[in-house]
Amino acid sequence: MPLKSCSGCNKIVPYNHVCKVIAKEKSKARNSKEDAHIYNTPEWKRLRKDIHSRYNSVDLWSFYVDGTIKEAKVIHHIIEINANKELAYDYNNVIPLSVDSHTLIHKLYKTKHKDDVKELLYMFKKMYEDNKRLDYMGKYNTTTKGCKLGVNE
Known part of the structure; x- marks a missing residue:
């Protein structure tokens, strides 16, 4: 089986290797995009203001x-x-x-x-x-x- 160098875990791995490090980074990036959407909504801005005021x-x-x-x-x-x-x-x-x-x-x-x-x-x-x-x-x-x-x- 052909081998390759994985850029995520820096190991020599089989060519069909699915790297957990890369998968985690992709998941994190996807979540941060979704989070960014939430933080730009009027609902979030209103909630944020209410929390600052209340506390x-x-x-x-x-x-x-x-x-x-x-x-x-x-x-x-x-x-x-x-x-x-x-x-x-x-x-x-x-x-x-x-x-x-x-x-x-x-x-x-x-x-x-x-x-x-x-x-x-x-x-x-x-x-x-x-x-x-x-x-x-x-x-x-x-x-x-x-x-x-x-x-x-």
Whole structure:
């Protein structure tokens, strides 16, 4: 069987090889195009504005985890669009975050603690809406080293 050099995984492979690296990149590119469409709709722009207004543009992760007030620049989908497009415009599925918190959360999503992080995000939204704020500011901590999540006692 003829062999070739795969540009995705950089291995010598059979000519009919389907590279998982290339397939993943194509899937990611396809999803990002679909996501871009969502972010340009009037529905998204309205939802984004409503979320910033409702939460005073406060990064809820920094508020409850770090005990700091940071400006939210990103509206994050707790359940990602590529997992469930029907939740793209769902008010209950989005949370305001700073760029740093957003990056951290996506790193945590790649660990075994993804579901725990999602639960925390939903809980932070509810706490903020229920006016559980200053007494809880900084109460929840996270150490990404080892991806341990916990609560300060």
